[in-house]
Amino acid sequence: MFHTPNDYRNISMRLSEVLDDIAVNEKMILKTRRTSVLKETSRTIWHRARQHQITNYHFGSWSEGTTTLGLKSDSDHLFTQDNFNVIQDWSEWTLGKQNLRMIQNETTAPGYCLLQMLRPDAPLPDTHEDGNYFVKDTSERILFKNTVLDTIMTGIAQRQGPSLAQTNLSGMIDSDTVSAFPCTSWPQSAKACLDNLDVNNWPTAFMKRYIKTTKCFVVAVGNKVSQNEDFEWRLSTSLAERCLMFNLNITQIRCYILMKMIIKTYINLDNESYISSFMCKTVLFHCIASKPLYKWKECNILNCLTYCILTLNRCISCGNCPHFFDHENNLMAGKFSNKVQQELLQRTANLIPCDGMSLFGIQIDDVGKRLQIKLNIIDRVNHNIPGPDEYTMDISSFLLRQTAKWIMEIHNEDIHETKDASLEMELRILLQILQHLTRYYRDGDMSVKVSGRLLAPLFCSSVGSLIASQNIQINNTVSPQALAWLEAGLDSDVASSRLKLASILYCTGDLERAAFILNDVDQRYNTEVTEPVCRCYCFPLTHMKIGFSLISSQYDEEAVKYIVAYCVTFSQHEINCVPHELQYEMFRSTQEEIQNRGWYDNWMDCAVVDSLPYLYFLQYKTSGNLNRPEDQQQALKKLMWVTETEPNLAHRETALNLLGQCMEQENRQDNALQCYMLSLHIRERNNAARIHMCRCLGNTHL
Structure with a gap:
């Protein structure tokens, strides 16, 4: 079936339309990448403001825009500990850092x-280190x-290779977090491979020049077949790989996504993980480097996909998938037995050539059904x-919620760290953080400026609330300074x-001013559009408002100011800003x-407390004190x-307590007792x- 060039062209075009329909298109890819870049920028700015020597990166499918909802890709985070310095030459030794010399033999x-x-004081070997994380x-x-990574493992994270993996957390996508040390220069083997790539094809000369400016890292995992597994470190060229991914055209990205769908559907069966993303x-990189660039177009996607699967089959056949930047590094070394190798060869061979029949079986994002509909095979x-x-x-709504969550997460971490x-x-x-945000906003690029605009208001509001709490304790008034900070954080x-x-x-x-502001919030909070967002814990999302999703798709990340309602959080230092009914929660x-x-x-x-119930609670209390019984x-x-009705209240038990x-x-x-019993049913402890x-029982008894 489908053997003629015209058939392949027709299927390729329909397949491209299918991928466009599931949001694998330029617009959504750029939107997804922008979200990840903003997150890593904000995290890094925050670490700088806290004087942490850490740089954050987001790699993998979400940062590349190379995933779909159905693929359920995890989120990959890498942070470098910049107080370390991995060198290859003694001239790279840096005073004031923990220098480590890279040895390859x-x-x-x-x-x-x-x-x-x-x-630490001179470019000389250390001879006095001892402890569980050193060996002579x-x-x-x-x-x-x-194995030093084991010291930072937490109760909810499992070590998987170089990363700490958080999986199956309600309301969150799975994530891998990798701690890395930055290298001053590229390893010689990777540098040689880069120099030998065809300058007239791909990567282009411009890309190669940029790649040579990127850092590489070492991450805490050894080779599984090595006798020295506990004290080997793997080299990572993730920034260079990101450069390649960001320069792919839409057909190449769609090929990669289809490869992942095919692997998940036909190759890695029963939760196997022999062939990784x-x-x-890497196979895609090799194919692009060896196949003329004019071949990578929508009308030829089937042939391109077939070439990728054929190349993967050849890698499995010889048990060698060479790393793109270090051809001597075999990504398949020790990954599977001879028996598994034969099974994988048979599975991949059955997919060559990649025609409509093999694609029809992909259930991820209904790709198979969608393609059959496009080809008028089914109705x-x-x-x-x-x-x-x-x-x-x-x-779009998922991305905007993620943006809101990391803004809250950064703010909450400071509240908890300083408790x-x-x-x-x-x-x-907090003032130190705001000072850094201001400086970065003034001197930074666009992503830095956007990050500053999103982060600063929450910190301003917290500063104002802390000052106000101090003011109230002293003389039960709020100073102009506190009000100025609070007003700076309103948006x-x-x-x-x-x-x-x-x-x-x-x-x-x-009370009159309080009532005025509460009425303003009531007008702004459109219950058909505004979504409550919580980052206190892993709260599962049960429903998404259509109005929220629609606006999310039309606007960028700054829509959080207009259609997102964060939790209202008061630290114990802010206790004087909290009605006594809410103080119990502390x-x-x-x-x-x-x-x-x-x-x-x-x-x-x-x-x-979630914003909407707190709005109505404050209106109840304020109206009562103003002697407005109907409003109360x-x-x-x-x-x-x-x-009773808002499905996404993360702190429903607190709302019931109020x-x-x-x-x-x-x-x-x-x-009242019924409310408290319902609250305990939601959160028992x-x-x-x-x-x-x-x-309440005591009052009833009396």
Whole structure:
């Protein structure tokens, strides 16, 4: 079937249309890449502001824009510890850094090296290191063991090769985090391969010049077939590979995505992982370098895909997939047995040539069905398949939520890291961060400026709230300085920073101004569009509003200011800015519960509430104190409504605790108890509802 050139051309064009329909197109690829670049830029800026010698990178499918929703790719993070310096020549030794000398000899496999410890005060070998993470070789050199990574493993992460893998966390995509040391220069073997690439074909001369300016890294994993596995380190050229990926055309990207779908459908069966995405990427690089560039076009995608699968088959046949930048480094070394090799050969051989029949079986993103519909083999009416607009909206909304989450994550990390510091120290740290953000905004590129605009408002709001808490404690007023900081942070999102200001005004008795701001938030918060976003813990998303998805697809990352509502978070230093009903949340845990908290439980020392229920709670309290009973009852009804109907409340138990206290104020003790019981049903431990139940039962008994 489908043997003539015209058939191949027709199928290729229809296949390209299918991939366009599932958002594998230039617009969405650029949008996905932009999100990743902004995230790594923001993370790096934050580390610089905190004086951490760390640079963040995001690699892999999401950063490249080479994935789809159906592929369920994980997120790859790499951070370099810039206080380390891996050198090849003694002239590269740098005072003030922990220098490590790269050693490659007959005992190290291609693509791997040993790291020799050097003295911090002079370019000389270190001879005095001891401990579990050092070993002395036969030449009396002190070598650094890669098992040092085990010291930073956490309870939710599993070590997989050089990375700490977080998998199956509710509400989050799987992630791999790699700690790396930066190299001052490229290894000689990789440099030689780069120099030998055909300058007139691919990579282009411009790309090669750029690649030579990129850093390479060493990561903590040894060769599996090596006797020195514990103290070998793998070389990484991820930045150079990113350069290649960012210069692919749309047909080459689609070929890569199809390869991953084919591998997942036909090659790696039953959760096998013999052929990795990185192998597919490397095969693609070799194919592009050896095949004329004019061949890589939409009408020829089937032939290009066949060539890639054929090349992969040849690699499996000889058991050798050479790394693109170090041909002596065999990516398949020790990956599978002879028996598995024969099985893989048979599976790949069955796919050559890649025609419509083999593609019809791909269920990922309904690619097989979509292609059959395009070729008029089956009728679309009988198959419930999402359309192109729906795919674009789904990915866009996912990306915007991810943007909102990492903004909150960066802010929350500072709140949690400074929780044991004094209020003055916390203020000093936040102001230092804002000073760095200002400087980077002034001198940085576009991604730095966007990152600054997204991050700064939350920090401004926290600074203002801390100063206000101090003001309230001293004389129950809010200084102009505090108000100026709070106003500078108002545009962090739709609601949270404005609600902080309203909460502060309520606590000082400035009720009319509080009511005015609350009314403004009520107008801004469109319940058909605005999505609550939480990064306190791994909250699973259960529903996505169509209005949110539509706007996400039409605008860039700064839409977080207009259609996202962050959680409202008060640290214990901000306790004077919090109504007493919410203060209980800062003391939700018993000593036993504190000792048994997990990785994502730091937020429990704060008072945290979703924006919408907090809006209605503050309206209820403010209207009551202003003697506006109708407005107060309307706010109570809205608070009841939101706790029951909003599907994405991350802190529903807190909303129920606030609602219960409102019910107590209404002298509806039974309703209050029901709220507290529902709250405990949602979160059995670390819940202030137990305090409220005891009080409520005591009042009822009296």
